[in-house]
Amino acid sequence: MTHDHDLVLRPTAAQTEAALNPPPGRNGGDLVVETLAGLGATTVFGLPGQHALGMFDALRRSDLRYIGLRVENNAGFAADAYGRVTGEAAPLLLSTGPGALTSLAALQEARAASAPVLAIGSQVPTAGLGGGRHGYLHELPDQAASFRGVVKSVHTVRTQSQIPSAIAEAWTSALTVPHGPVWVEIPQDVLLAETRIPVVTGGDTFPEELPPRPELTAAAADLLSRAKRPAIVAGGGVVRADASKKLRQLAERLQAPVVTTFGGKGAFPWTHPLSLQSWLEDRHTTDFLEDADVLLVVGSGLGELSSNYHTFKPRGRVIQIEADLGKLESNHPALGIHADARLALQALLETVGERTDPSAPERVRAVLDKVRDRIAAQELTLEQDVLAAVRAALPPGAPSFWDMTILAYWAWSAFDAKAPNTMHSAQGAGGLGYGFPAALGAAVADPTHPVLAVSGDGGALYSVAELATARQYGLNVTWLIVDDGGYGILREYMTDAFGAPTATELTRPDFVALAESFGVPGVRTSPETLAADLAKALAAPGPSVVVLPAVLRMFAPTHLG
DSSP: OOOGGGOOOOOOHHHHHHHHSOOTTOBHHHHHHHHHHHHTOOEEEEOOOGGGHHHHHHHTTSOOEEEEOSSHHHHHHHHHHHHHHHOSOEEEEEOSTHHHHTTHHHHHHHHHHTOOEEEEEEESOGGGOSSOOOOOTTOOSOTTHHHHTTSSEEEEOOSGGGHHHHHHHHHHHHHSSSOOOEEEEEEHHHHHSBOOSOOOOOOOOOOOOOOOOHHHHHHHHHHHHHOSSEEEEEOHHHHHTTOHHHHHHHHHHHTOOEEEOGGGTTSSOTTSTTBOTTOOSSHHHHHHHHHOSEEEEESOOOOTGGGTTTTOOOOSEEEEEESSGGGTTSSSOOEEEESOHHHHHHHHHHHOOOOOOTHHHHHHHHHHHHHHHHHHTTOOHHHHHHHHHHHHHSOTTOOEEEOSSHHHHHHHHHOOOOSTTSEEESTTTOOTTOHHHHHHHHHHHOTTSOEEEEEEHHHHHHHGGGHHHHHHHTOOEEEEEEEOSBOHHHHHHHHHHHSSOOSOBOOOOOHHHHHHHTTOOEEEOOTTTHHHHHHHHHHSSSOEEEEEEOOOOOOOOSSOO
16 A cells, blocks of 8 residues: 655756756756745845855856845844745845854844744854864854744754755744744855755745634633623734735724734735734824723734733633734733644634624724824824825835834834825844835845835934945835934934933934935935835836935833823
């Protein structure tokens, strides 16, 4: 009796000939790029270095498109965005020691945001491994240890025959929900040595799905069907699982109001009668969610930003659907369902009963009216006008990438993303410098839409070198820099806490002149002309910079008193 898994495909005569006589001049680096191509990769990001030259030389003999950035951390941000936009694992090629370590902040953001990044770094020669002090350039006692607390998985290679399987295993890990960054490292001599291993032609991997346990979805469906005041919190897991339509179907069937987290922007239509939008940093929204007798949390761990800085204290039953096992019930007791959001929502749609609740839209409007009244009382017209100008200038399907800056904090709560998977920020890990290099990665992934990056002047100085990258590849990114002369949000925090700011003021360049020195058009705008200047820049092909000198303020927090 023959079982399917016992079947072995016999190679053709041509395949046998190719395997017995691989082309000359190949090295371990060729095995890397051949494996990536076999897995379906078309584009790689990175920065060369001495120990990684075998990989980069092999790119010359491959069909992979290489996008080189100027700083490894920025290359990581670009790969992060490419992974978020495409849903594919984004290869990131790095060198040893300083090159590898410089990517850690970007990989932390990718891990927090569940972005699939396949980082492949070199290592010192095999003879220098093992923690000895041999004095090789870039040598670390244990380079992989620096990554273990940051990425999903670490994969070490010590021989050429291990390369295809290690990369395939890492690829599968990156694309298994929850998605995330992974680390592969290969010694310099293994990459440089000539190889007689046949050309890598296969590489299909099949990340396992994560369906919900049926007894849990049955219990959840019963709770939701009998709820009197159900509500839904939709997180980034809904967007990553492409489950927005299923979320809308469920919300409408239950007549359950929906609030989206900052990572879940666009998961639910902004102007839908059941949409509480994204006003999570507001006590009125917090009160409403606390009053729900059944709260469905999909694709969120209810962390600091999603819980109004941990002031949210639910009084009803919580149902939490989360693909990251470590986030289940990490902040609140719940009926925890470890599952992909799309599969879990589908299971609920198949079992949940339909509710009628004519009061739900009215209650949503009442909360949003209270939020608007609270903001209106704070004389923040400039900030609202600037955000409205950005929304007016940005085409509905165009993606935007936001650095950690005051305008981004406004956007988290008040910006209509228009569609899922179009608004991204560094709110996962909260590091500076994300917006512009991430936008470059998105422009590489989809050149059919203009891409907007938003930074403050402080964050812009982290990634200003990538103007050269934008110019070199002609990437269709418009970079809005809000220049307030320092780290604006830290200035506010310190003034509120201590009465005066320290270490927040910055000497910065003339950003327009600096952009033009790279051959990138730049314009200085004002709040009154921002919408027109930004729209014009977005409509023009290639990179551009729009500088807005303005001091913006945050709306008052509601979690402090």
